[in-house]
Amino acid sequence: MGETFKVRVEEIRFDAAHFATFGGSCEPLHGHSYQVNAEAEGELTADSWVVDFTRLKGLVRELCKQLDHRFLLQLESRRLEIESQEASWSIRTPNGACYVFPKQDVAALPIDNTTAERLSEWFTARIWRELSEKGAANLRSLTVDVYEGPGQCASYRMERLPLD
Numbered sequence: 001m002g003e004t005f006k007v008r009v010e011e012i013r014f015d016a017a018h019f020a021t022f023g024g025s026c027e028p029l030h031g032h033s034y035q036v037n038a039e040a041e042g043e044l045t046a047d048s049w050v051v052d053f054t055r056l057k058g059l060v061r062e063l064c065k066q067l068d069h070r071f072l073l074q075l076e077s078r079r080l081e082i083e084s085q086e087a088s089w090s091i092r093t094p095n096g097a098c099y100v101f102p103k104q105d106v107a108a109l110p111i112d113n114t115t116a117e118r119l120s121e122w123f124t125a126r127i128w129r130e131l132s133e134k135g136a137a138n139l140r141s142l143t144v145d146v147y148e149g150p151g152q153c154a155s156y157r158m159e160r161l162p163l164d
Helices: 053-067 116-133
Strands: 005-018 030-042 070-074 081-084 088-092 098-102 106-109 139-149 152-159
Touching: 005 053, 030 053, 030 116, 053 070, 053 116, 116 139, 116 152
Parallel strands: 005 070, 070 106
Antiparallel strands: 005 030, 030 139, 081 088, 088 098, 139 152
C-alpha cells in the first residue's frame, strides 16, 4: 500500500427536531443545531488528491439540506409506533404522546434511533456509497462526526477491507 493522506471538511450545519428513545422511554420533542465534519483517508489519485474538497463538501451539504428544518424520524425504531398516512406521519411514543407531522416536514431515515451515533453512521454510509459509485477506489476510510451542540459529538468510521 502507498502513503495515506487525509482531507477534512468541517462545520457544515443543519437544524432539526427529534426525540431519541432510550430505556423504554422517549425524550421530549426538541431540536439541535447540528454540525457535520467529514474526513476521508486514502492514497493520492493521479491528480494528487484523496478526494476533491468541493465534491466532499457538496455531498455533506446535500445530505444536511435533506435534514435541515425537518423532524428526524427513526423508521426502524423498536419503541415508537409509526404509521405512514397519505400526507402525514403519525407517531405514538412509549410515554403516550401522539404526534402527527406533515410528510414534507419529516426526514424519514432508515435508522433505529435518532442519536448522533446513528446519524453519523447514516451520513458515512451515504457519502461512502456516493464516492464509491463515482470511482473513488483510492479511499481507505471515511469518518463523519455529528455534533448535537458544542462539545457533544459522535463519530462513525467506515473502512475499505484490504485485498488479500
